[in-house]
Amino acid sequence: MGRSLDRRRFLQGSASAAAGVAIAGTLPAEAAAAGPGGRGRGPADLIIHNGEVLVLDERFRTADAVAIRDGVVVGVGRGKDMRRFAGRGTQTLDAGGGTVLPGINDSHLHLGGFGLDYPPFTIEVDTATIGELVEAVRTAAAGAASGAWIRGQGWNDNRLPRPPRRTDLDPVSGDHPVILTDFSGHAVAVNSAVLRLAGITRDTEPPTGGVIEKDADGEPTGVLRETAAGLVRRLVPPFTEDEVSSAIDNAVGVLHTLGITSVTDPGIGLDRLALYARKARSGGLGVRLNVLLSAGGSPDALRGVLAGYEPLRGVDPRMLRVAGVKIFGDGIPTAARTAWLHEPYLDGSNGSLTIDGDTVEEQVANLHEQIRIAHDAGLQVGTHATGDATIDAVVAGYLAAMRRNRRRRDPRHYVIHGDLTPRETLRKMARNGIGVNMNATIKYLLGRTLDPVLGPERTNYQWPYRSALDLGVQVSSASDAPVTFPSWLQGVQSAVLREGKFGGVAGEAERITLEEALATYTRTPGWQDHADRWKGTLRPGNVADVCIVDGDVLGVDPHELIDLPIAATVLGGRVVHDAKAGGSKNTIVNAAASGRRHDRSVACLQGGRCCCDLAV
Structure with a gap:
């Protein structure tokens, strides 16, 4: 990837990939090449070829090559027709017969929370049993400085027999305040040290929309849901x-x-x-x-x-x-x-x-x-x-x-x-x-x-x-x-x-x-x-954000989609991920x-089934 394009070698390589693509739904090069600027403004900076290009427009048209200049798609169509965009300085990215899509848009993702959800900032507590969760807290507390907060993320009471409680956490947390956020972010489980710091007792009324869970004796269990979680979250030292x-x-x-x-x-x-x-x-x-x-x-x-x-x-x-x-x-x-x-x-x-x-x-x-x-x-x-x-x-x-x-x-x-x-x-x-x-x-x-x-x-x-x-x-x-x-x-x-x-x-x-x-x-x-x-689509004139999948997204059994690796990612015409780089x-x-983040991991899933030996 990223080599200077030899026009003859490119055209020879793309001709075989282009053979037979003139089927219903295939994007004609003439229509594709009519984007702003079209020809006459110099050669393409990058041409992605030898793949099945999914334009993702409403007609779901396909092609097999994309030409990019100045961070914008300037041509989409048959590989043999992309020669109009090739020049001495044009780079080429071989899709290897894979699937070329518009860059993926994750339209609801907590970016900071996602980054802070992993070590060294947060411990993993997405476990199948309360005992495993307790051991994770014990290990973290043993390695933390005296009085330091223990933050955890991922417990799931749709999977566990019940939420973790202060009575589980107190024996292993020592002098550490412990706050464990569930997988959804809508609940926390804390130890008694945190309840004391927050002044939460059996008589504490939750804020509107909040839940303070209590045991049979009317004492708080340490599980706080929705707005009630804010009673303790405000006490946690912020990350720098x-x-x-x-x-x-x-x-x-x-x-x-x-x-x-x-x-x-x-x-x-x-x-x-x-x-x-x-x-x-x-x-x-x-x-x-x-x-x-x-x-x-x-x-x-x-x-x-x-x-x-x-x-x-x-x-x-x-x-x-x-x-x-x-x-x-x-x-x-x-x-x-x-x-x-x-x-x-x-x-x-x-x-x-x-x-x-x-x-x-x-x-x-x-x-x-x-x-x-x-x-x-x-x-x-x-x-x-x-x-x-x-x-x-x-x-x-x-x-x-x-x-x-x-x-x-x-x-x-x-x-x-x-x-x-x-x-x-x-x-x-x-x-x-x-x-x-x-x-x-x-x-x-x-x-x-x-x-x-x-x-x-x-x-x-x-x-x-x-x-x-x-x-x-x-x-x-x-x-x-x-x-x-x-x-x-x-x-x-x-x-x-x-x-x-x-x-x-x-x-x-x-x-x-x-x-x-x-x-x-x-x-x-x-x-x-x-x-x-x-x-959102690979129409000419749109930004050149591209995802290349190493495999046939349209042809694979849907159970095997999760196994397809991402070969490369392009943002604004610039390659920001190349799987061949190591x-x-x-x-x-x-x-x-x-596989540590089992429920959040994609690497441990095969055919919709888990290859990890985790109890359910």
Whole structure:
């Protein structure tokens, strides 16, 4: 890769690859070459050839070569026709017969959280048993300085027999405060030292939308969910800016190895935005970053955020853009049972909104006011909403804001997660240009484990990809990393098969096609980002963000998608990952490859089954 192009050798090599590609759906070179600038502005800087190029436009056209100049696609078509772009200084990248796609857009990924979710910052507590989790904490405490905080990430009470409790952690933690965040980020488990520091007792009332779990004697167990987790999170010493910066760089390096070139980071603060801006100005960001500022839990909180926000200066908006705000609507419909539902969970409980307010009516009114404030400010709104009652309240708020202020055209507000969106609500969303951002990798992780929580019917429906697409909703897919490892191939596999990590099919009726699943990671996130005119497809004139898969994505058994390696990643015409260059020194890459981050790792999965000897 990266060699100077010998025109004759290139044309000879591409001729055999081009043979027989003139089939229905193949992109004619004449149409492809008509991008801005076309010919007459010098040769291409880079030509990617000898692959099956998926343009990922709405017609799902294919080609076998892409020409790039000045970071932009200038030609797509048959290899033999790419000679018009070849010159003495043109470089060539041989796709090796693999699949060439637009750069992947993970449209809901917590970039800093993903980087900080690995050693040396955080210990792994995604275990099959409480005993294994306790041993991980014991080992960390033994090696830590006196009084240092122990941070952990990944416990999953859909997998464990129960959440870890203070009575598990106290005997092995010594003088260390311990805080362990669950896989979803919606709950923490802490030891007694942390409860004392926070002043949490049997009499402590949780904040709105929060849960302080208690034992049979009425004492706190150490498990705090949703807003209640904030009672202890505010006590944890923050990572330094250098630590955060290093973690972000590591995370971006991992994204490159996965073919990911664009990310939406949802719910960040102004300090994180300032760090991103510094990296963008210095050319060190490394990924196209679309961000949503955290709206806080009330209208006043959002007003404060907007008062402190200053539009970015000296930053390429195609590398870093503030799209709008993220509102946090409710919890999650897992064993935590914190999503707000129209019909309660099987045990009779229900979740609630996490917006400030003394009554449901006040909470809904504050939610709608937050949406109105952001909409009137010209901002896009993405709202975390998983339960059907929350989703309905959010969509009603979007529609009210859009009808009240019609000067704000095409805002592209969207529902984040949208687990249990009712069909009638999907129709409203489609009619009014409201999108949804779903999570096929989380669907894979949960599978049928929620049958005892939601019941089989709702478990099958959760993340209704087929229903949403059939009704005309713009559907994007995302990993929600660090909730799951950002493997888009895992997500495509899950959306197509609906098979769970621990067995079973959860919602055969909601399966979608491979082509549709690929679009949810490329073209539709471009729509969500208000960037569909310049990224998300390999049309001429679009930015040259490219993912090359070493294998036949369209032809392989979907069970084997996860095994296909990423051969190369190109960002703005520049190769940022080349698998032929050798192994990675990146902590996260090596952690994933080792299988330590089992639920987040892609390397330990073969044919949808785990090759690691882990108890379930």
